[in-house]
Amino acid sequence: MTTTDDVSAPSARSTTGAPPARRRRRRSGVGQVSGPIALLWLAPAVALIVGVVMFPAVMLFRASRSEYSITGLYRGSAGWDNYAKVLSYPDLPVVLKNTVVWVFVVVGLTIVISLALAQLLVKDFPGRRYVRWAVIVPWAASLVITSQLFVLLYDYNYGLVNHVLTTLNIIDTPISFLGDDRFTMASMIVVGVFVSLPFTIFVFIAGLNAIPEDVMEAAEVDGASPWQRWRQITLPLLRPALLIATVLNTIYVFNSFPIIYTLNDRNPGFTHDTLITFMYKLAFKSQEKDIGMSAATGIINVLVILVVVLVYLKVVNWREETK
Amino acid sequence: MTDGWPAGVTTDVDDTDGTHAGTAGFSTRRTMSTTRRHTMLAGVVATGALVLTACGGGTGAGQAEGGGDDAEKVTTISLMAAEYSKDNTKAFWDAFAQEYNSKYGYTLDVNVVSWDNIDQQSSTMIQNNQPPDILNLNAYASYAKDGLLYDSDQVLPSEVKSDILPTFVQYGTYEGKFYGFPDLSSARALFYNEDLFEKAGVSGPPTTWDELAEAAKKVKDATGDVGYAMPLGPEESQGEFSMWLFNNGGDWKSDGTWAINSDANVETLTFMNKLADDGLTQNNPARTNRADAFDLFKSGKAGMVVGFSPLAGALDEDGSVKYGVAPFPTNDGSESKTFGVTDYLMAFKKPGNEDAVKAFYELYYSKEQINTFIEKEGFLPVTQSGLEYFQKDPKLAVYLETLPNARLTPTDDPTWDKVKLAVQQNLGAAMSGDPQETLDKLQQTAESQG
Numbered sequence: 001m002t003t004t005d006d007v008s009a010p011s012a013r014s015t016t017g018a019p020p021a022r023r024r025r026r027r028s029g030v031g032q033v034s035g036p037i038a039l040l041w042l043a044p045a046v047a048l049i050v051g052v053v054m055f056p057a058v059m060l061f062r063a064s065r066s067e068y069s070i071t072g073l074y075r076g077s078a079g080w081d082n083y084a085k086v087l088s089y090p091d092l093p094v095v096l097k098n099t100v101v102w103v104f105v106v107v108g109l110t111i112v113i114s115l116a117l118a119q120l121l122v123k124d125f126p127g128r129r130y131v132r133w134a135v136i137v138p139w140a141a142s143l144v145i146t147s148q149l150f151v152l153l154y155d156y157n158y159g160l161v162n163h164v165l166t167t168l169n170i171i172d173t174p175i176s177f178l179g180d181d182r183f184t185m186a187s188m189i190v191v192g193v194f195v196s197l198p199f200t201i202f203v204f205i206a207g208l209n210a211i212p213e214d215v216m217e218a219a220e221v222d223g224a225s226p227w228q229r230w231r232q233i234t235l236p237l238l239r240p241a242l243l244i245a246t247v248l249n250t251i252y253v254f255n256s257f258p259i260i261y262t263l264n265d266r267n268p269g270f271t272h273d274t275l276i277t278f279m280y281k282l283a284f285k286s287q288e289k290d291i292g293m294s295a296a297t298g299i300i301n302v303l304v305i306l307v308v309v310l311v312y313l314k315v316v317n318w319r320e321e322t323k
Numbered sequence: 324m325t326d327g328w329p330a331g332v333t334t335d336v337d338d339t340d341g342t343h344a345g346t347a348g349f350s351t352r353r354t355m356s357t358t359r360r361h362t363m364l365a366g367v368v369a370t371g372a373l374v375l376t377a378c379g380g381g382t383g384a385g386q387a388e389g390g391g392d393d394a395e396k397v398t399t400i401s402l403m404a405a406e407y408s409k410d411n412t413k414a415f416w417d418a419f420a421q422e423y424n425s426k427y428g429y430t431l432d433v434n435v436v437s438w439d440n441i442d443q444q445s446s447t448m449i450q451n452n453q454p455p456d457i458l459n460l461n462a463y464a465s466y467a468k469d470g471l472l473y474d475s476d477q478v479l480p481s482e483v484k485s486d487i488l489p490t491f492v493q494y495g496t497y498e499g500k501f502y503g504f505p506d507l508s509s510a511r512a513l514f515y516n517e518d519l520f521e522k523a524g525v526s527g528p529p530t531t532w533d534e535l536a537e538a539a540k541k542v543k544d545a546t547g548d549v550g551y552a553m554p555l556g557p558e559e560s561q562g563e564f565s566m567w568l569f570n571n572g573g574d575w576k577s578d579g580t581w582a583i584n585s586d587a588n589v590e591t592l593t594f595m596n597k598l599a600d601d602g603l604t605q606n607n608p609a610r611t612n613r614a615d616a617f618d619l620f621k622s623g624k625a626g627m628v629v630g631f632s633p634l635a636g637a638l639d640e641d642g643s644v645k646y647g648v649a650p651f652p653t654n655d656g657s658e659s660k661t662f663g664v665t666d667y668l669m670a671f672k673k674p675g676n677e678d679a680v681k682a683f684y685e686l687y688y689s690k691e692q693i694n695t696f697i698e699k700e701g702f703l704p705v706t707q708s709g710l711e712y713f714q715k716d717p718k719l720a721v722y723l724e725t726l727p728n729a730r731l732t733p734t735d736d737p738t739w740d741k742v743k744l745a746v747q748q749n750l751g752a753a754m755s756g757d758p759q760e761t762l763d764k765l766q767q768t769a770e771s772q773g
Binding site for chain 1 (some may be wrong): 442445446447449450452465466469556605607609610611612619674684741742747748749750751752768769772
């Protein structure tokens with residue numbers, strides 16, 4: 001949408017709150033919306049944020065400072081004990097390492113592969129519409145279903161992957177993709193990339209479409225090679241899209257629960273868990289079975305992802321780069 | 324905030340010809356000032372992180388539910404029941420609620436929850452001080468320890484208590500009071516594939532562990548299939564290990580103290596380890612869950628597995644595997660002991676619900692109700708009258724004989740609720756390490772929890 005053509009859309013979409021008010025002010029140029037009226041328009045958005053974001057966050061914080069029995073019964077305040085217990089947990093280093101590997105590799109691979117595929121999908125070819133629809137499918141399917149599907153594909157006894165590999169004589173005996181420590185993380189990463197691709201591809205398609213053709217034509221006239229055009233025009237102009245894709249994918253992949261939980265459910269302990277499944281297992285599967293510790297991990301997780309994203313934004317210096 | 328580019332994304336899918344039709348997102352962005360973009364992106368990031376993490380957290384506020392009434396008599400009670408099967412559980416409890424209402428005038432709110440979620444949901448409800456009146460779960464001792472439950476003197480009609488099999492009363496008793504009322508039970512037995520046994524030239528089910536190993540080896544050598552499917556993954560490794568250790572004269576506790584690393588148990592785990600090392604089990608037993616082991620057996624790829632009546636039901640329905648059921652062999656050939664499991668229907672103390680809860684138990688333990696439920700779900704009875712009722716089914720004979728003497732895990736000890744989890748997460752380590760060391764660690768865990 002551009003800033004001039006839609007009068008009704010912003011106000012109709014009341015959940016987006018602030019931007020419509022700002023736009024109207026800018027467009028009309030005269031007068032201000034009075035306080036109470038602005039508040040009225042903002043109310044649904046505020047209610048949503050308070051109810052869905054703030055309230056659970058406050059509850060989470062309160063839970064993280066409480067002591068609970070294994071049954072869930074509240075036993076009183078725990079101070080910062082839960083945090084201390086989580087931070088000194090013997091398996092925490094492994095979990096952190098897994099989280100770093102999981103997030104970096106999945107996001108990295110996703111970005112690289114998506115760039116290539118998006119480049120293909122902006123080209124005009126017969127049936128492009130259907131290919132684009134097909135690309136969306138992994139995104140539309142529930143993550144649990146996708147994960148379960150991969151569990152079947154990876155299966156040691158009747159999995160398709162092992163069947164193909166043994167039939168082609170690439171391997172002699174089947175590989176236990178999910179039970180063998182050497183393969184588990186890699187197998188999960190494949191699924192992680194698979195489900196992150198659609199969203200990322202479409203962000204890049206939108207970004208690529210936003211690149212003005214005249215710039216490209218000018219470069220072509222000047223005799224730039226395709227690689228030069230891509231490297232020196234497409235990529236720099238794609239920076240906003242890259243930024244968005246990286247930040248949102250990082251958050252999304254970091255918080256990904258179903259893939260790791262489903263593919264890793266046969267493995268005991270925390271050998272292949274990330275912070276998110278670690279948090280879940282602390283509350284329901286580990287011998288601690290402690291909601292307080294789990295909530296403390298939840299708070300730590302929010303802080304970790306915030307810090308990571310802010311550091312990333314700082315490093316890429318996005319305020320300058322996106323000008 | 325983010326409405327710019329998802330709109331761009333959707334228009335884009337339909338965009339067959341255009342190069343520019345779907346450019347909305349980023350061109351809009353370019354018209355905005357840097358500061359605005361700053362706030363927007365920061366907002367997206369912060370909100371995104373919060374929302375997503377909060378969703379993952381799951382310590383949500385929970386739904387307001389029933390409760391809240393003061394000491395007056397309640398007329399509505401709630402039941403949180405575990406889903407044993409998609410087809411039968413909900414149907415049974417709905418019919419039960421109707422009967423309950425017409426007979427006693429109380430209303431029963433039925434909430435059937437899958438086994439995957441029930442721990443989580445019940446824990447959340449207790450956190451929020453809104454437990455259900457009746458909870459159906461596989462553990463009770465921790466709840467009794469926390470003082471949340473009614474005991475049998477308060478809510479269980481005395482004729483019901485005397486009808487429940489003494490084994491289950493024993494394991495349902497915490498500190499001298501009976502809190503864990505069993506709803507149904509199961510007992511394990513050895514399932515063997517008759518076709519594979521025949522091909523391998525094994526004449527019948529093994530009665531000692533050596534025979535079991537021999538049968539497994541013959542099956543493997545003759546057919547290339549798995550000899551014995553041994554699930555020691557985190558789903559239920561304590562179940563598999565219980566079956567073995569009870570049949571070697573071992574136990575989890577003896578004379579009131581933990582005996583996880585007793586000599587008999589170390590011997591048991593060492594034997595299991597050797598079975599795996601000799602390649603007579605499926606690949607990677609430490610990372611195989613029970614459901615996967617059952618799948619192997621159901622597809623005819625495993626010679627033996629420890630199963631229970633619902634597995635028999637599934638096999639009968641498929642009809643593709645010819646199988647036999649026998650008592651699990653013992654190490655020395657003595658009489659087999661079965662590992663029994665029971666789930667519980669426990670009653671939470673809430674003001675004014677005592678009479679309604681009592682009526683609930685009176686109805687549930689009436690012969691028509693409990694036997695119908697158990698029969699539909701394919702499990703085993705927990706009462707004397709149930710034992711008599713199920714004699715009519717010859718297929719259940721092998722279980723029913725052993726049921727009154729079944730051994731259970733120490734569910735009457737609240738510590739077990741945590742030890743069980745430690746076993747699930749750690750027992751498998753013995754398959755690639757030292758059984759003695761694994762059991763020593765578990766023993767230590769159990770003692771430190773005590």
